Structure formats: C-alpha cells, structure tokens
Amino acid sequence: MIKIPDTLKHLLTQIQQSAIIIHRNPDGDALGSGLALKQYLQKRDIKVDLVSPNEIPNYLKWLPGINDVLIFEQQTQKIQEILKNSQLIFTLDFNDLSRVGKDFEKYLKTLKDRTFVMIDHHLEPADYAKFKLSDSSKSSTSEMVYDFISALDGSNLIDQDMATCLYTGIMTDTGSFKFPNTTPHTMCIAADLMKKGINHNDIQIKIYDSFSLDKLHLLGEALNKLIFLPQYKTAYIALSRSDLKKHHYQKGDTEGFVNYGLSLKDADFAVMFLENEQEGVRISFRSKGNFPANAFAKRYFNGGGHKNAAGGRTQTNLDEAVQLFLEKLPEFITELQAKND
Numbered sequence: 001m002i003k004i005p006d007t008l009k010h011l012l013t014q015i016q017q018s019a020i021i022i023h024r025n026p027d028g029d030a031l032g033s034g035l036a037l038k039q040y041l042q043k044r045d046i047k048v049d050l051v052s053p054n055e056i057p058n059y060l061k062w063l064p065g066i067n068d069v070l071i072f073e074q075q076t077q078k079i080q081e082i083l084k085n086s087q088l089i090f091t092l093d094f095n096d097l098s099r100v101g102k103d104f105e106k107y108l109k110t111l112k113d114r115t116f117v118m119i120d121h122h123l124e125p126a127d128y129a130k131f132k133l134s135d136s137s138k139s140s141t142s143e144m145v146y147d148f149i150s151a152l153d154g155s156n157l158i159d160q161d162m163a164t165c166l167y168t169g170i171m172t173d174t175g176s177f178k179f180p181n182t183t184p185h186t187m188c189i190a191a192d193l194m195k196k197g198i199n200h201n202d203i204q205i206k207i208y209d210s211f212s213l214d215k216l217h218l219l220g221e222a223l224n225k226l227i228f229l230p231q232y233k234t235a236y237i238a239l240s241r242s243d244l245k246k247h248h249y250q251k252g253d254t255e256g257f258v259n260y261g262l263s264l265k266d267a268d269f270a271v272m273f274l275e276n277e278q279e280g281v282r283i284s285f286r287s288k289g290n291f292p293a294n295a296f297a298k299r300y301f302n303g304g305g306h307k308n309a310a311g312g313r314t315q316t317n318l319d320e321a322v323q324l325f326l327e328k329l330p331e332f333i334t335e336l337q338a339k340n341d
Ligand code: 5GP
Pocket: 122, 283, 284, 285, 302, 303, 304, 305, 306, 309, 310, 311, 312, 313
C-alpha cells in the first residue's frame, strides 16, 4: 500500500491546475503511468497536462490519450507557461531532475516554490519533491499510480483506457511479469486491470509483435555482433551510427535488444552500447540475480537505475566507450564470479 499524506490529499481537493512530467526517452512505464494519472486527475476536474521531455517512441504511439502529450523540446514556451501556473507538479518514473535532460532540468530548478510530487520506484530518490512517494520494491511506477488512485478511493474511476495504460507500464517494466520485481501484489493489480475490460493479448501484440522489418534486421546485426566473455559471465553488443543508419534506425528500434545477451545460459550481465546522434553513446545494462548493474552504470557511465536494469551514457566515441567498459569490468570480477542465486 502507498501512504499518502493528508496534506497532499487535501491539496488535491483544492487545486485547479497541475502537470505531470515523465523522464526523457519515455518508456511504457513512464507513459503508461503518466497517461493514467492524467485521466484520473481529469476525472476529479483538475486541469492537467502531461509533458514528455522529448519525442514519443513509435511503439507506444497507440496508447489511449497519447496524442495530447506535450513535448518540451517542441513546445518549450507553452509548457513553461503551463508549469508556471501549475499548483502541483507530479514527476513520474524518475528519481532525479537530471533525468529530464539539461534544458528542462534547468527550467524546473527555477520553479523551486512549486509543490512537486514524486511517484517513482528507482533507488536513491533526490530531494526536490515536497511529497516523495518513492518505493524501489515496486515493479513499476504504473503499479504505484494504481496504488495511489486506490488509496484515494478512486479504484472505481479506473476505466478501460486507464487500465490499458497501467497494464502496459507494468507489463513492460516486468518483462511481461517475468522479472524478479513481479510480486503477488503486481499480479493482483494485473488481474484487477483485466477485469476493467482491457485486451491484454492486444497490448502484448502492439508492444512485442509489431516490429518493422528494419528493426528485425537491426536485431540480426546486433545478435551477430554479440560478444560473450565467459570469465566475466558478461555479454555485450556495440551498435555504431553506421549500423543504425544501414537499417534506417527509428527511436525505440533497439528496445529490448540488451535482454538477448542475458538469455545466454551462463550470462549474468548484459550490456548494449548505442552510438547515437545527439547523446554520444547510450549504454543499457541488465543483470540476472544479485549483480548490481546500476553500480556499474553509476560509477563509470554517468547513469544509474535498478539493480537488474540500468542505463548511462558517455560523450566519447563507441570504441572508447567499449574500451572503458572492458577496462573496468575486472573490478567487478568477484561479484560476477560469485554463484548467482
Ligand atoms: P534503458 O536501458 O531501458 O534505457 O534503462 C533501463 C533502466 O535504467 C530504466 O528503467 C531507468 O530506470 C534506468 N536508467 C536509464 N538511464 C539512466 C540514467 O541515466 N540514470 C539513472 N539514474 N537511471 C537510468
């Protein structure tokens, strides 16, 4: 259960305008939780806008309500005006303002007197929010938004569209209910969302069985490039700018690729390097069992995340990023060689 302070409950009966902000490069959980919370607040007659720092990936463009999401990179002035007039600003699915990108972060820091509400399941939450609903034991922010709405006695307001959004967030953050973050409570929520009339098979198909031929060819390229280092139980893939170009890369096309490394029998750590136009090299880290993928991301790649799923970046070129990784891997050899239960 989620504990909502009485002062926040009271504020929700007073305010007229609010905003919801999700992290840069939004995923199913960020958008699913954001869209559901938006619809809930609207049902309570609170004006609300949902803001994504940058564009929505194609594979999520079917979510109910997605066309009303505002994009900070494209509508900066309008969004600044909205945020100035918002009495409550919800931040979903991130633990630190840096996760919205430099320019947006800078602007948010000028809004210190606004009341921020963090709803998030990442470790080490920063201190910008007056109301910090942070719980890293939760599968997803969507699970927390479900609990948030329930704790406000709003379960009956969750309709089919909201349920579709929340289910998508939970499904994507749990790898379709297979990651260790899936709990009995997660399953109870999924069951309740099913009772709201969602088409779970259709959601699965829209997310996982709707790939373009280019994406599958890029996956072929990535799998051919997979390297396994048995002594470190580590598998990695490095995709260059020209690999992406060859297969007409669209944002989101590499979603899920990193997990293939972990599907190797003896791999406990999988990494994918992606050389990207704007952001230097983006790195995704995944692990099985106890190996802390987020520790690696944080120490050497300006990132962080969860124990089993983390991300980071460098401004170097691809070869340098891979070199740095290979150079630092031996520091983790004890943890990597430990029996992983
Ligand atoms: P992905 O590899 O899918 O981009 O990221 C995996 C997970 O790591 C995300 O769910 C997110 O929680 C976390 N993550 C990704 N990038 C960063 C980052 O730069 N900083 C932090 N703290 N977490 C990140």
